[in-house]
Amino acid sequence: MSAAARRAALATTGVLVLLAGAEAVGRAGIAGPSWPPLSEVAAHLLDADRRATVVRAASATLASAAEGLLAGVLVAAAAAFTGLLLPPLRPGLDRLAALLHAVPVIALAPLLITTVGREATPTVVAGLGAGFVMFVAFSSGLSLGGRRSTHDDVFDALGANRVRRLLRLQLPASVPTVLDGLTLAAPAAVLGATIGEWFGAPRGLGVLIVSAMQNFQVTLLWSAAACATALSLAAYGLTTALQRAAVRRMA
Amino acid sequence: MAQTTPSPAPTLTVAPPAAVALSGVGKTFELSRGRAVSALEDLDLHVAEGEFVAIVGPSGCGKSTVLRMVAGLERPSTGTVVVEGRSPRELARSHRLGVAFQEHALLPWSSIRGNVALPFHLAGRPVDAARVDELVRLVGLEGFESARPRQLSGGMRQRAAIARALVLRPDVLLLDEPFGALDAVTRRRMNRELARIWSEERITTVLVTHDVEEALFLADRVVVMTGRPGRVRHVHRVDFPRPREAAITRSPEFHEAVDLLTGLLDAEGTA
Known part of the structure; x- marks a missing residue:
């Protein structure tokens, strides 16, 4: 058996054992x-x-x-590029991002419902979760404040200006790290949206979970949870495939 | 053939205006808590137009720092560095500098052709495809134009890095141990290749190396530096005719020069 086949067999066995265990606990x-x-x-x-x-x-x-996720990626990219173009702003941006990330969603939720409304709260919570991860990924991918590499020396000696350095070195070099961030941000966005729906959104898995819980519809509750997990795993799988393809191409 | 030029004073006067001139150069690096280490002190070095100068010295003598100052990557703490009558940074900004380091620093996402063409892009000039092809051929990489750096051997990557350094016909070529990470056999072959390439391009070149044989085989003059703080200890003129063949490395003159310079380096190590 090849190493890959053995790994796949092990993983499948693990999942089956877990499912069988859950089934047994439920039946007993x-x-x-x-x-x-x-x-x-x-x-x-x-x-x-x-x-x-x-x-x-x-x-x-x-x-x-x-x-x-899309909003988080865009805002994070905008923030990272602001830091790239205006280095004095970098420490402030880092702290602002860390602060936003540190505030518990449960504390932000009432604020969000009164400002952006019930409909948009899930999107905003998803964006907050994904945005922080993506900000970190963009910052480290563009190596803001990182150490100089020999590439930097070569670009300096060849007289590259800032725009050409960004286009020819920093952007392509950042792709694997940014996509690495995306593999974390995509499941975080699913989680964020589900949690955002708890605070009175009109529809969504979060709403279903809350109502199933309050009405003691146990199988519905588990169905919704399983569905949320599947979404999250699919998002992770998709972005991981994308990241692997990029690493093959870029590294 | 090879003879030692007695140099009572480290300053060497060259008749035509020097392409690279370091005068009274010192470099101090700040360490933590106000301590500082003096890497270079009162260093004078002049490289003539079209001359190949190799700098050898014990490790940590600041020979790479000399090269980095000529490339405009470091500023001297004292003294002046003038390259082609301008500051090194100005020369770099006008894209007249070619560099190759021990790390090839090729862009991994770009093909060999793309990497060799990079200086055209960074200079904002249209890529001269014929020149790129010529350089790829000159360094013996034809057939590998579309390969990625990771698909090539270490020696081939260094060839590509040297092609990249030469593609814009720079005024000054700076090489910092370009073959330092290669095995001895590949390294000797690369030295023969570089000697051949150089005799076709004849660019003012400064090579930093710790390999005395490499320095003697390639250079018109070999500068031996002292340990920290680095100064010029000895300047050795190499008179082997060009183009140089591997045969000269087996001549008694070559061995004599190797012994002399190695002796100078060893004396430094035990001092």
Whole structure:
């Protein structure tokens, strides 16, 4: 068996053991009535009507997460480039980003609902989560404040100006790091959107989770959670593939 | 053939105006808590137009610092550095400088052709494809134009770095141990190649190396530096005719010169 096949077999075995364990716990009722057997959750999702509810909610969450991710990437890029062009602003930008990241979402939520509204809160929370990671990725990718490399020496000796250095060295060199950040930011955006929906959004997986919890619809609750996890994993898988392709091309 | 020029004073007067002139150059590096280390002191070095000068010295003698000052990457603490009548930074900004370091510093995402053409892009000039091809051929990389640096051997990467340094026909070529990371056999072959390339381009060149044989094989003059703080200890004129073949490295004159310069370096090490 090749190394890759062995790894895949191990991973599959691990997942199966985990699923079987969860099923066993549910069937035995060890964790009480709020832990259903996974087969019941699967049956819930196989029912067309019930599935439609979950899928509708999931697509709303996906839309918020995607918008938030895009906004986070754009704002983070703008902030990093501001730091690149105006070096005196760099420490301030770093601290502002760290501060925004340090404020708990639960403290920001009431503020967001009164300012941007219930509809937009999931997008903004997703953007905050993704934006911080992307700001760090852009900053380190463009090696702001990093040590000089021999590339910098060559570009200096060849008389490169700032724009040409940015286009020919810093931007291409930053691509793998930025995409590395994206593999963290994409699942963070899904998580952010789901949490943002808790604070009274009209639809989405977060809303479904809250209402299922309050009405003690255990299988619905687990279905929604499974769906959120699947979205998050898909976002991670997609961005990781993108990152690997870029590393093959750029390094 | 090779003979030692007695140099009572470190200053060497050259009749035509020097292409590279370091006068009374000192360099002090600040360490923590106000301490400072003097890397170079009162260094005088003049390189004539079209001359190949090699600098050898014990490690840490500041020979790379000399080169970095000529490249405009460091500023002298005292004294002046003038290259082609201008400050090194001015020369770099007008794209008249070629450099190759021990690390090839090729762009990994770019092909060999793209890397050799880079100086045209950085100078904001249209890429002269014929010149790029000529350089790729000159360093013996034809057939590898579209390869990425990581697909090539260490020696081939250094050739590409040297092609990049030469492509704009610079006024001054600066080489900092360009073959320092290569094995001995590859290194000797690269030296023969560089001697051949240089005799075709005849660019004012400063080479920093710790390899005495390499210095004697390539240079018109070899400058031996003292340990920290670095000064010029000895200047050795090399008179082997060009183009130089590997055969000269087996001549008694060559061995004599190697012994002499190695002796000077060793004496420095034990002093």
